[in-house]
Structure formats: structure tokens, C-alpha cells
Amino acid sequence: MRNLLLVRYGEIYLKGLNRPYFLRTLVSRVRQAVADLGGKVWLHDARIFVSGCEDMDECVRRVCRVFGVHSVCPAIEMEKDDFDAVLEQAARMMSGLEGTFKVEARRSDKHFFLDSPSINAKVGEYVLDHTDGRLRVDVKKPDHVLSVEVRDHVYMYVRVIMAVGGMPVGTGGKAALLLSGGIDSPVAGYMIAKRGVELIAVHYYSFPYTGPQARQKVLDLASILSGYCCGIKVFVVPFTEIQMEIHAKCPDEYTTLIMRRYMMRIAERIARKEGAQALVTGESIGQVASQTLEALTVTDSVVDMPVFRPLIGFDKIDIIHEAEKIGTYETSCLPYEDCCTVFTPRHPATKPKMEKILEGEEKLDSERLMEAAVNAAEVLTL
């Protein structure tokens, strides 16, 4: 008998011939998540099992955050040849509970000496007889469900903890997230990563206009995302020179948009170098001047790869709720200025004219500036 986690996956069930690929990736992600807890992870009979973790609560917490995992059940593994021991264990597991219950048996081992209805009946009867009348049976709407799965062993569990769902990271390609330090971009990154996309993050650092605390804040956010993504590579790109050049040479109302265009260009260069196929931003229509449809068109036009904006139709309050849910909100709210707001003009253009933008950009030595920024980027793996 031993304690382990029985991990169930969700959408991967819908996959056809390529299901093994998705499963292999998921197992490797779960393995990564619990590696330093000493956990052993294996796949058997459409379930992922995790055993050997000293800190089971932490193990549950981490596995629940692995994209692709539907739910996690802390279970007891029993030998199949001692059904009396199974019954005693069932009574022990139910002994602290009150209200109604049912037993739900599943039997993938068709050679087991009892079929599923018989297991339900025998286990249910034993539990009723050994829990001092504090439990009643209700098969329709029970308060507690004791699951008994007969596979290579017998697995029993009462608790089913819902996990994040989604697809295993790495099965959906790779994208570069523009990570600012605000509330939105970490949520956007989370949503894309949840669909199985491996992320790299690009952050623009404007020292001395923003300081080491602002940089640390972004690394902390990346680190939270990393908990879901099983690791994230962060590129901290020095951006001050470009911002100063824009500030000095471009029309005031266009400085933010021109800056955004350079951010997209640099992110695309880094993305291509790293084998990423798309960019991800936290923009949402109309949230600020640089996020009007006209402005988004202007920023999109400088890159040749898809730009994903998963928050495009979200209200701010919805984004905040998501940020709270994934645990980035508090860090995002730390009051350190980020690179986007350093030189914000008083009246930014909301309906930009492309010729004005191009006119401004012509005054900049774009190639040299961008190459210098990309080459000087600091790379950290979190």
C-alpha cells in the first residue's frame, strides 16, 4: 500500500493517432514539475501516476499547474489480491466524513474477480457497516464519491482536485511574449501557454528611467509564469537609447506608437533567432491610446509573423480577475515605472497617420539601434 497521485488529462483524449506524442510531452512536463521533490512519474493505462514525493501537498499544487492536466486525485494504491485490505482501507478513508456517499468502481482489468457493480455493492456495504451510521448512500447526488479503480493495482480516492486544463506546453509551438511588468501581458502569456505554446519573454529595460526593482518585478512575473510553463527564457533588452532617439527626433504624439513598433521589430528578431513562430502581447482594444484599432494596425504592420492578442476583447476588470487567479496581480501592481510609460506624451495619437510615423522613423538609424539592442540583451532562464 502506498500514497500516490493519480493524474487525469483532459483535452488530449480528443486526439487521434498523435495522442501518444501529447501524452509523452505531458508526462515529461509533470516530471519536470515535481523533479526537485523527488517524485517518480509514469504513464500507465490512460492515467499518469506520481509517487515518492516527500511533500505531497506541494506535489499536488505543482501538478495542478501543469497545462494539460485536468484533475489530480490523491489516491491509495493497494494490491489486487487482498480484497479484505481494500475494504478496510475504504472504511478508513471514509471514516472522517459525514452525509451521503456512493462508491464508483471502474475496472480496466476485466479478469478481476468482481465486476464494477459488485465492487460498488461490496465496498459500499463495508463502509456503511464500519462508519458508525454517519454516512448514508445516495447514488444520485452524493456528498462524497469513493472511487475504486481496478487496474494493475487497486486505486482508491475521494478527493478530486481540478487542475488548470489546457494542452501540454511545447505541443503548440513557440511564441515570444512582450512582457512589460503590467497586469495584462502575464495574463496574455498564460493564456497562450495554456494552449501548449512554449513561451520566451522579451522585456524592454530603460535604465536609468526604470530601475533594478522594475526589472526584478518583471523577472518575478516571468518566474510565476514559469511555474505553469515549466521554464521560461527571458530576454531583457536595453531600450533606453532607442527611446531617447525617438524622444529627440520624432513627433511628440507619435513617440509611443513608434516605440511600440520598435518593440515589435526587436521581439520578432529575437523570436526568429529562438525559433518562435508568433508574438504575444497583452493588448486589448481601446484600453490606451496605442491600443485603438488604428494604432494596432500601425504596430502590426512592422512584423511578418502572427501577433496573438488573447485579451483583445477583455474588459480590464476581467483581466484583473484572471491575473488574481493565476497569481500575477499582486506583483504586477508593485509601483515601479515600466518602460512603456517613461516618455508617455500628453496627447498621444489615437488615429495615427502612417506617413507621419514613417517620416519620424526615417530620422533614426533603425538598423544600428535594433542590432545593438538585440546583441546587448541579457538572457535569463527562469
Add this chain to the structure above:
Amino acid sequence: MIYLDNSATTRVCEDAVRKMETCMREAYFNPSALYGPSLEVRNEINRLREDLLRLVHCPEGRVVFVSGGTEADNLAVLGGTASFRDGKILCFGGEHPAVKEACKAARGLQCEWIPLLRDGMADLKALEGMMDPSVRLIAVMQVNNETGAIQPLEEIGRLRDRLCPGALFHVDGVQGFLRVGMDMKACGADSYALSSHKIHGPKGCGALIVRKETRLAPVQVGGGQEGALRSGTENVPGILGMGAAIRAWKGAEGIRLNKESLYLGLKESGLDVRVNGPDPLSPLSAPHILNVSLMPVRSETMLHALEGEGILIGIGSACASSKQRISDTLKAMGIPRPQAECALRFSLSPETTREEICQTVAAVERQYAFLSPFQRR
């Protein structure tokens, strides 16, 4: 590295480090124990009490060792007002949160803020109008931690004696102790808070000095140490480390000269220097704090730029600087927002050298020339 944020904290001096090491390795005994070695420790702590009382001219008073300035202020404010259920507290508007929050937390008492003048000094006329017999406690700091303004404690003490003689007068001396002389007798202060880590002593230690006749209730209870005013085994390494730092203190005159050089150096560089606080060359300005705005370069930008040159400065109270808002003190002084957004606090110590000041002036000049054209329009 040039360290000019000594109002936030200071490097622990060698004498204090040595003393603390001895305390931890050899004289580690509990001062309340009954055997000889612990009696020696107790005697040494008591000698420091006497030294402190002499330093602040309160020979008959009591010294309560605590964990630092915040605890000392809390004990003075909350312990001093514990027996009252009504009345009011008058608190200086530029006070440190350790005092402000304690005043707000005093149950049943109403808190009123003493206004500031444009140079950061307490508005005595306004204070006079606020005083009446219902005042239970007046809290005014000796030196403002942001502007370096030395407050007129003797005048405040006289006003108290005339208009509300029953009120306690608490002085937060965290930024003033040793850098500005303190005479509790002359100013009529009932309690005086000081902190060790601002004067090259270790963190986690401070003291509240209380006049003999002043009644305080403890905030922390337990074994009855420190005359039952602060229970808990004494932090012997901290206390004796602080004592060593006090004895090693080199005086404030050298600091003042360096501060004046820094101010004049910046002014002569042709930068747009605006002083936040009293005239740095006047005796109303503390010897170690210079608060100026170098328009139009914002505080954080200059702070980081100087950090890039290996110079560490502050932009306000270190305890509140993570909140990133305009300083309450500068706002209360009526400093316009654009100027307050550019405020820098240089704070010196006896360890600051003339050469460091010259290097700082040159670095500020250099960074100012680089940054001032690139600010938000």
C-alpha cells in the same frame, strides 16, 4: 561605491562589529541571570544608559532599550496615551510613519496634524492655535528625515508649558541623535527616541529615553525587563554594539562642511537646483541631509543613473519609498508636484570624504547633462 543614503541606514562601524562579536562569542550571558558574568553584562548595559542620559541632558531619566526607532516611537505614543480615553494628539505633519501611525492607532484620541511651513519647519503659530488643555501628547521630530529641517523644540516645549502643561512631549530623534545636540531638559521633552543603525550601529536596536516623572504603560509585556516597559531578553549584542558606535562617533562638524560643499558644488554647476527644506547653509538645516530637486530630471531616473556610476542616494524616506508617490512631507510643505517628483535626498555620515563629494558633484553634473533633455514633456 560612494554611499550617500545614510539617513536610510549606515554601515556598521568597526568598533561596533568588534563589540558585537565579543558579545556573541564571549559575553553572551542573559543580563537577568544571577551569576557573575551576566552581572558584568548588565553593568556594561547600565553604563551605556548613563552615557545616553548624559548625552541628551536627562540625568534623572530612564533608558528603555528597544528594537529600533519604530518601537521607541510606538512605546512613547501608545504607552504615553494608554491611560486616556479622550482628548487629542498633536502630531507634526512631516513626521515619520512610525509616529504618525502610532498616533492614529491611539484609541479614543483624536489626531491633529501640525502644519509645515514652506521650508519644512513646524508652523508655530498654527500650533499655538491648536493647543488647549485637552491635548494629551505632542509629537515633533528633532530632524525631518527627508528635508533635514531641525525643528524648534525649545519653542514648542515653551508653548506646551504655557498652553497645555499636562501634555506629554515626544521627540523622535532618529535622524537627530548625535548629528544635532539634544537637551531634553531645555526643551522639556518627556521622551526621546533614537535608533542605532542610523549612527553606524547595528540594526534591530534603539532606545527610548524617558524623563523620570513621565508615566508610560508598556506596549510589550512579559518578563518585566527594562523596568517592565519592554519585556523580553535584552538584545545585548545590539545594545553594546550601539554603545560602541556612539563612543566611536566622530562629531557632526565634518559632515556639515561636506554637505555644504555638495550643495555649493551642485549650485555652481549651473544645474536648476531647487532646495526642498531650509537653506542648506543655515543652522536650521541638519548637518547630514541635503534635499534638492534637479529640475527636470525625475528622482528615480537620477537615482538609478547615479547608481550606474556607483553612487547610492535616496529619494525620500527609505521606509516609504517603495510606495512611489509624492512625499507627504514635501506635499505638506507646498512644494509643487513637478519639483517634488524630482526630489533627491543626499545624506552624509562622518565616513563621507571630501573626495567622494567632489566625485558626486561631477557625476551629477554629467548625468544631468545627459538626462535633462530627455524627460517627459
